[in-house]
Amino acid sequence: MDQNKIPQATAKRLPLYYRFLNNLHHQGKLRVSSKELSEAVKVDSATIRRDFSYFGALGKKGYGYNVEYLLGFFRKTLDQDELTEVAIIGTGNLGTAFLHYNFMKNNNTKIMMAFDANPEKVGKDIGGVPIYHIDELEEKINGVQVAILTVPASVAEGITNRLVDVGISGILNFTPARITVPDSVRVHHIDLAVELQALVYFLKHYPLNTEE
Amino acid sequence: MDQNKIPQATAKRLPLYYRFLNNLHHQGKLRVSSKELSEAVKVDSATIRRDFSYFGALGKKGYGYNVEYLLGFFRKTLDQDELTEVAIIGTGNLGTAFLHYNFMKNNNTKIMMAFDANPEKVGKDIGGVPIYHIDELEEKINGVQVAILTVPASVAEGITNRLVDVGISGILNFTPARITVPDSVRVHHIDLAVELQALVYFLKHYPLNTEE
DNA sequence: GATAAGTCGTGATTAAATTCACAATTATAT
DNA sequence: ATATAATTGTGAATTTAATCACGACTTATC
Numbered sequence: 088m089d090q091n092k093i094p095q096a097t098a099k100r101l102p103l104y105y106r107f108l109n110n111l112h113h114q115g116k117l118r119v120s121s122k123e124l125s126e127a128v129k130v131d132s133a134t135i136r137r138d139f140s141y142f143g144a145l146g147k148k149g150y151g152y153n154v155e156y157l158l159g160f161f162r163k164t165l166d167q168d169e170l171t172e173v174a175i176i177g178t179g180n181l182g183t184a185f186l187h188y189n190f191m192k193n194n195n196t197k198i199m200m201a202f203d204a205n206p207e208k209v210g211k212d213i214g215g216v217p218i219y220h221i222d223e224l225e226e227k228i229n230g231v232q233v234a235i236l237t238v239p240a241s242v243a244e245g246i247t248n249r250l251v252d253v254g255i256s257g258i259l260n261f262t263p264a265r266i267t268v269p270d271s272v273r274v275h276h277i278d279l280a281v282e283l284q285a286l287v288y289f290l291k292h293y294p295l296n297t298e299e
Numbered sequence: 300m301d302q303n304k305i306p307q308a309t310a311k312r313l314p315l316y317y318r319f320l321n322n323l324h325h326q327g328k329l330r331v332s333s334k335e336l337s338e339a340v341k342v343d344s345a346t347i348r349r350d351f352s353y354f355g356a357l358g359k360k361g362y363g364y365n366v367e368y369l370l371g372f373f374r375k376t377l378d379q380d381e382l383t384e385v386a387i388i389g390t391g392n393l394g395t396a397f398l399h400y401n402f403m404k405n406n407n408t409k410i411m412m413a414f415d416a417n418p419e420k421v422g423k424d425i426g427g428v429p430i431y432h433i434d435e436l437e438e439k440i441n442g443v444q445v446a447i448l449t450v451p452a453s454v455a456e457g458i459t460n461r462l463v464d465v466g467i468s469g470i471l472n473f474t475p476a477r478i479t480v481p482d483s484v485r486v487h488h489i490d491l492a493v494e495l496q497a498l499v500y501f502l503k504h505y506p507l508n509t510e511e
Numbered sequence: 512g513a514t515a516a517g518t519c520g521t522g523a524t525t526a527a528a529t530t531c532a533c534a535a536t537t538a539t540a541t
Numbered sequence: 542a543t544a545t546a547a548t549t550g551t552g553a554a555t556t557t558a559a560t561c562a563c564g565a566c567t568t569a570t571c
Contacts, residue, residue: 122518283445362536
């Protein structure tokens with residue numbers, strides 16, 4: 088709650104580290120070096136050491152990092168034990184993909200409910216998550232802190248306003264609309280079309296080594 | 300093909316600018332200032348001016364930017380007229396979401412085909428895109444430059460190797476696996492679980508203004 | 512033990528991106 | 542015409558992130 092000194096770039100990599108440490112732990116590995124981890128997560132080893140160092144001296148010189156210790160440390164740091172409740176708004180293919188994704192494996196987040204405007208979907212549940220009608224948003228969403236917005240762009244702004252009014256803390260916005268929220272709400276945009284176009288642009292303008 | 304001087308951060312924002320300029324054009328707007336655009340795309344206005352300036356002096360002082368001119372310029376710059384062929388690997392919910400997304404509206408990319416291991420899906424088509432069996436990958440994928448990888452993590456590495464062998468240029472990887480490719484292939488990772496966890500981490504550790 | 516090999520943590524450096532701030536120019540109003 | 546307001550383009554400053562490079566320490570080997 089106080090670690091405001093951790094760079095944002097580092098914070099974004101933490102969940103990635105956490106997942107790979109989990110993998111290593113399941114594989115029975117006891118120790119890992121920044122070099123090994125670097126190859127697995129595709130992040131420079133000096134960057135990994137720097138990232139870890141913001142949390143203190145977690146490793147041992149000449150040895151590396153103890154997987155179990157590091158994992159336990161990150162579990163605490165990423166608040167793995169404190170649950171964040173999530174709602175999916177819009178159960179099209181993208182929303183449904185989230186519902187099937189088993190987030191609880193590595194995460195401190197739980198998808199509690201989903202909303203949709205289609206009466207045929209309402210009342211059913213997907214992967215154990217109940218689907219309510221979007222009209223019931225205000226009534227049902229109590230306690231949810233994060234919304235994953237997977238609705239058509241045309242209704243994104245209206246639903247965002249309702250989420251804000253109901254006191255949501257964060258929104259993961261998958262719609263192409265750039266939604267407007269008060270400063271008290273954090274929004275991360277993931278724009279699939281932009282990601283694809285950006286990749287294409289890089290391919291055309293930033294040639295890579297062609298010898299293998 | 301030669302504009303290697305454009306910062307990567309700028310390149311990533313270009314598709315976003317392009318889409319919003321398109322919106323403005325459809326709304327009949329003739330001019331736009333960096334300030335207006337800033338509010339729409341949520342990027343600082345000085346950053347927008349700086350981004351545009353890499354392409355020369357596109358605006359007029361005291362006036363702003365001519366929407367039609369700017370749009371035409373970006374169309375050329377983003378190679379809107381030169382088509383990049385795309386394949387979807389894995390037609391689960393996420394892959395299907397892409398198939399339904401009408402990329403052709405703003406884009407220079409076309410989804411030509413999809414692959415899946417499930418015989419029930421093979422032979423059908425979704426949104427006009429044919430679905431082939433994954434065993435036919437090598438035979439069918441000719442001419443495709445970009446693959447969108449939406450398969451289970453367990454098969455990600457194997458399929459990646461086949462894509463590399465077949466000469467793919469870019470991969471948009473939605474699996475949690477950090478795939479390994481030769482330097483000649485560009486990979487962008489979009490890791491949905493990491494995005495969600497990072498948002499949660501920011502909410503807990505980087506408090507926002509709570510007064511509205 | 513003594514020596515060699517491995518690895519961290521970090522000061523210093525470099526690179527990349529953002530933001531400030533203002534002269535120059537254009538548009539608009541009177 | 543003239544004055545006022547708007548807005549760009551960019552040099553300079555700042556901020557943020559990545560990388561280099563090495564001393565200090567640990568482990569493994571003989």
